[in-house]
Amino acid sequence: MSGREDGPRAPASVAGIASAVRGGRRRAVDVVAEALERIGRVDPVLCAFLEVWGEEALRRADEVDARVAAGERLPLAGVPVAVKGRHGLRAAEPLLAAGGVAVGATSVPGPRTPWQTWGLGAHGRTVNPWRADRTPGGSSAGAAVAVAAGLVPLATGGDGAGSVRIPAAWCGTVGLKVTNGRLPSADRTGLAAPGVLTRTASDAAAWWRVVSGRPIAAEPPAAFPVPAHWSPDLGFADPAPEPVALARTAADRLVDTGVVRLVRPSSPPRLLDPAPAWLALRAPGADPADAHRIRAENDRRLDDLFARADLLITPTTPTAPHGHDGPGEVYSTALTWAFNVSGHPALSLPAGFGADGCPAGLQLVAPRGREDLLLAVAAEAERRGGAPTG
Incomplete structure (x- = not known):
């Protein structure tokens, strides 16, 4: 993928997927299967993932379908989610409780890398989806690529010096770093904060409502300009x-x-x-x-x-x-x-x-x-x- 004509394409939105699954128009297991198919086809080139959890993801998606059938109103029903690194599932727990389905762990800088704007996936170095000879940024490298390339609509990130915002900028996505200390972080220095990468602001807002526990009605409107x-x-x-x-x-x-x-x-x-x-x-x-x-x-x-x-x-x-x-x-x-x-x-x-x-x-x-x-x-x-x- 390179250039503006043949660059990344947008998948369905977070809200669109969740609404379709809640309304019975789509099954979560089919949405997740399609995401896994895209990842299998494209990721050997982009190298956005360290691990893909295919069987587990399909099992979790089947559970989401059962929860929806039982009457649960899941705000992220059936939404494929990528998590940052092999240890990112804990930070994603609120998303999974809300009906999201973790499909895999995204790439981060490999060992002995003296700079963090880089990524190393299971198939090799992570490439920018607009130009393969350029880096996607990092350290949330694979997260940005997975979203920009339409493999998933939402990926978690962590930002200790710009690790969400830099790859968001270089891959053409939205990237949010929250207020330090507002959400749990394992960083002993307090410099790192959780974040998210999405295609749109509304998808980032869906993530924020779930992880912060704030209902839609609690979002105060901004007076423009x-x-x-x-x-x-x-x-x-x-x-x-x-x-x-x-x-x-x-x-x-x-x-x-x-x-x-x-x-x-x-x-x-x-x-x-x-x-x-x-x-x-x-x-x-x-x-x-x-x-x-x-x-x-x-x-x-x-x-x-x-x-x-x-x-x-x-x-x-x-x-x-x-x-x-x-x-x-x-x-x-x-x-x-x-x-x-x-x-x-x-x-x-x-x-x-x-x-x-x-x-x-x-x-x-x-x-x-x-x-x-x-x-x-x-x-x-x-x-x-x-x-x-x-």
């Missing part, structure tokens, strides 16, 4: 011109369609480079004093920023997808990991295509605990045509 700050570099990064231009064009579409209103600050948003803080917090035995200083100052600046606008908008990544030999000297995390240190929720939306034929992303950041705002803005952008899809 939402005031937002734009920053191409957060005051410290050195992004390449093309990702910035694509993101700015995408931000301007949000303005033109009335989804956001850009606030003109007296000075542009500026944060301290979070790299020293992130690295110190990750390193066992490191003195955290400087990390805490950087975190406190950036928290102060972000509090001031969000006192004047509801959103911060940036490019998701500083570069286009790199080759399989590595990212070079530029940290692919330059524009994402500040919000792992600060804990703010962030979402990557598709932002069009670069000259290399690969997607780029637009990052939306909201105050802590405002996942609902991110999802509402993303959904409205899709509804009004302000967000291109992969």
Whole structure:
């Protein structure tokens, strides 16, 4: 798969699958069998999966059909779900309880990989579904590829420095990282937060309602246009011109369609480079004093920023997808990991295509605990045509 004409195709939506299974128009076992057939046919090329759980998935799907027949109203009835890595089932338990069916474990970076924007599946290195000579990003590499290629409509991820948002940007999907600490995470540093990769904002919202336990009626509507700050570099990064231009064009579409209103600050948003803080917090035995200083100052600046606008908008990544030999000297995390240190929720939306034929992303950041705002803005952008899809 490569280029825009023969690139990934969209599967049925989460809501569409669940509605059809609940209404008796589809059987979960047939939906899951079709997903497994797609995976078997396409994954030897894409290498998105470490393991495929065919027999178990069909057994679970049959159980979902029985639960539906017994009258259970399952919000994810029959939805094929991919989980990040071999140990991702525990994080997916709320999805399975809601009727989702885990079909396999997606690829993550292999052993002895010094950088995380890469993946190694059962059949070899994970490739970008738009260009096989480029990486899909990572570490939720296979998750992004599985969604972008239409193998599943929803895949779980984990984001410690941009590991959901970067592959979402480079594969042309929606990628949400939740507020740090709001959902369980095994990361001892507190930098990592769960997340999800989907084709649409409504599918991401379906995931959020299940894992957060918030009913649809509890989602507060956003008043549009939402005031937002734009920053191409957060005051410290050195992004390449093309990702910035694509993101700015995408931000301007949000303005033109009335989804956001850009606030003109007296000075542009500026944060301290979070790299020293992130690295110190990750390193066992490191003195955290400087990390805490950087975190406190950036928290102060972000509090001031969000006192004047509801959103911060940036490019998701500083570069286009790199080759399989590595990212070079530029940290692919330059524009994402500040919000792992600060804990703010962030979402990557598709932002069009670069000259290399690969997607780029637009990052939306909201105050802590405002996942609902991110999802509402993303959904409205899709509804009004302000967000291109992969």
